Amino acid sequence: MTDNTGNYPSRCLVEILEKSGVKDVVACPGSRNSPLLIALSRSQTIKTTMVVDERSAGFIALGIASISMRPVGIVCTSGTAVLNFSPAVAEAYYRKVPLIVISADRPMEWIDQDDSQTLRQPGVLQNFVKKSYDIPGFETPDMRWFSNRTINDAMLTAAAAPAGPVHVNIQIGEPLGLFVTPDQQAERTVSMVTPREDLTVSEARILGDYLASPKKVMVVAGFMAPDSTLNKALRKLSMLPNVIILTETIANLHGEDFVSDIDATLSAIPDDRKSEFAPEVVITLGGALVSRFVKQYLREIRPLEHWQIGKSLTTVDCFRCLTKRVEMQPGLFIQQLASAMQPHRSECDYRKKWIVARDAARSLLRSYVAKAPWSDLKAFDTFMHLIPRNYNIQLSNGTPIRYAQLFHSREFHRCDCNRGVSGIDGSTSTAIGASMVYKSAPTLLVTGDMSAQYDLGALASRCLTPRFKMIVMCNDGGGIFHFIKATRHLDIVGKCFDEPCNFPARGVAEAFGLRYFEAENEAALRSAFSQFVSEKDFPAMLAIRTSADISAEVLIGFFSEKLKQ
Numbered sequence: 001m002t003d004n005t006g007n008y009p010s011r012c013l014v015e016i017l018e019k020s021g022v023k024d025v026v027a028c029p030g031s032r033n034s035p036l037l038i039a040l041s042r043s044q045t046i047k048t049t050m051v052v053d054e055r056s057a058g059f060i061a062l063g064i065a066s067i068s069m070r071p072v073g074i075v076c077t078s079g080t081a082v083l084n085f086s087p088a089v090a091e092a093y094y095r096k097v098p099l100i101v102i103s104a105d106r107p108m109e110w111i112d113q114d115d116s117q118t119l120r121q122p123g124v125l126q127n128f129v130k131k132s133y134d135i136p137g138f139e140t141p142d143m144r145w146f147s148n149r150t151i152n153d154a155m156l157t158a159a160a161a162p163a164g165p166v167h168v169n170i171q172i173g174e175p176l177g178l179f180v181t182p183d184q185q186a187e188r189t190v191s192m193v194t195p196r197e198d199l200t201v202s203e204a205r206i207l208g209d210y211l212a213s214p215k216k217v218m219v220v221a222g223f224m225a226p227d228s229t230l231n232k233a234l235r236k237l238s239m240l241p242n243v244i245i246l247t248e249t250i251a252n253l254h255g256e257d258f259v260s261d262i263d264a265t266l267s268a269i270p271d272d273r274k275s276e277f278a279p280e281v282v283i284t285l286g287g288a289l290v291s292r293f294v295k296q297y298l299r300e301i302r303p304l305e306h307w308q309i310g311k312s313l314t315t316v317d318c319f320r321c322l323t324k325r326v327e328m329q330p331g332l333f334i335q336q337l338a339s340a341m342q343p344h345r346s347e348c349d350y351r352k353k354w355i356v357a358r359d360a361a362r363s364l365l366r367s368y369v370a371k372a373p374w375s376d377l378k379a380f381d382t383f384m385h386l387i388p389r390n391y392n393i394q395l396s397n398g399t400p401i402r403y404a405q406l407f408h409s410r411e412f413h414r415c416d417c418n419r420g421v422s423g424i425d426g427s428t429s430t431a432i433g434a435s436m437v438y439k440s441a442p443t444l445l446v447t448g449d450m451s452a453q454y455d456l457g458a459l460a461s462r463c464l465t466p467r468f469k470m471i472v473m474c475n476d477g478g479g480i481f482h483f484i485k486a487t488r489h490l491d492i493v494g495k496c497f498d499e500p501c502n503f504p505a506r507g508v509a510e511a512f513g514l515r516y517f518e519a520e521n522e523a524a525l526r527s528a529f530s531q532f533v534s535e536k537d538f539p540a541m542l543a544i545r546t547s548a549d550i551s552a553e554v555l556i557g558f559f560s561e562k563l564k565q
Contacts, residue, residue: 010035015187026061030077033104058088059426063433071098090128094420098158099165107137137171152190162311208340213242214348218279221251222286230331237338242348260409266293268361376551396427396447424451429458435468445470449503459512505543
């Protein structure tokens with residue numbers, strides 16, 4: 001019997017999602033995706049969260065997947081709905097987060113026929129997914145086999161290292177609300193065996209000998225999930241006199257001899273001395289770097305060698321001196337490398353030189369902030385030291401991530417930011433998704449008023465819990481264009497680059513059921529923060545009010561040449 005309703009692919013998809021370990025699906029209401037929603041509603045193991053706004057739904061799913069470390073499905077109806085997933089899908093692609101994007105579609109014969117909600121959906125996300133799939137809207141025994149095989153391949157592709165999003169487009173015909181009793185035969189699932197990939201003892205010894213002291217080695221870590229194996233191995237490596245470890249705030253790596261405040265440290269080194277700190281070999285781990293200082297520095301000094309460690313879909317040559325790709329999990333590689341390098345401890349002052357510079361930069365920052373007027377820098381210095389260690393931190397793009405990078409990275413449970421493509425869209429939604437799966441303590445979003453306004457719809461979702469807290473820097477857009485070199489000297493900055501925000505923080509909090517707190521100076525911030533973190537019954541918002549112009553002047557002042565003397 002032929003079934004043209006799309007019931008079979010929908011049931012097949014949900015069953016394979018269940019057997020593949022998917023626990024969460026974020027779905028958006030619609031009519032064309034009714035068979036998918038019906039199948040999901042009957043699942044005993046998948047939690048389906050309904051979110052009206054597709055753009056917000058995509059980022060909520062991203063937040064869930066990035067914290068839970070499991071694939072998460074997102075489901076939408078036909079038409080432009082799937083296009084609204086694209087910002088979150090692009091972010092997931094560059095952050096290597098496994099999203100299963102599922103779009104309902106009209107049967108192929110109705111595309112381009114002036115029928116409602118039809119557009120060319122197959123492959124519409126192909127630039128930002130590992131693979132696209134299209135399942136036709138008619139059913140025969142062969143098409144059942146095709147659907148099963150296709151959905152299995154999608155799940156394996158999403159999870160295979162490096163992980164990432166896939167897009168499954170399902171053509172669904174009428175009638176939409178009909179529920180067909182499932183067949184008794186269970187769906188076939190396909191598993192994949194991935195052999196362990198590590199270095200042989202001889203390979204590890206060769207690399208250890210090659211990088212042995214006094215060769216100067218720098219390890220730079222970009223964004224990644226916490227990895228205890230990697231952290232332990234890097235701490236062991238950092239004890240060697242010829243190795244320095246530079247970690248970004250969202251690298252989630254911590255060690256006594258790490259340089260976690262890269263920007264402040266590099267900016268405090270006089271230009272005429274920077275060559276003394278140059279590595280001969282730089283090893284990079286994790287995702288794209290936030291720090292323009294370290295990128296600019298390494299591009300200028302051009303290390304003799306650059307090794308990129310980790311599973312990758314392409315060759316990344318950020319410093320224009322890449323010489324080696326090591327397709328291994330970073331934790332395992334560094335663990336083997338650290339052990340192989342331990343016997344080599346020839347005299348070298350490379351690590352010590354960096355540690356001295358780091359400590360001097362920290363002292364300089366403390367002194368400068370103590371004398372600075374009320375500003376973003378002063379506010380960040382105040383509350384970053386007050387955040388409980390068991391919090392999950394989510395930083396929005398723009399100024400929040402950059403300010404956080406200036407300070408020594410405290411060992412929070414973890415710290416994240418959407419740095420795959422670095423957009424301001426979806427920061428709130430991602431943090432809400434993260435708060436849904438991290439239940440041991442609150443998830444704290446630190447965002448700007450512009451980013452918060454851009455993703456305002458996220459607060460309307462039913463996903464908010466008392467574990468979600470947000471700090472909003474109410475600084476009229478942050479004045480970032482008054483700070484960055486590309487725009488700060490232009491006489492049209494105020495006219496063309498600054499968009500007054502006028503974010504009604506109190507009204508927004510009251511409208512969406514968040515407890516509201518506010519601070520306009522340091523004393524008020526310390527008092528309000530204590531109440532903010534003590535709120536247990538409702539989600540909460542803390543608005544910190546600063547001047548964009550003063551904040552820009554303070555930040556420029558810190559990086560000015562006078563401070564390096």
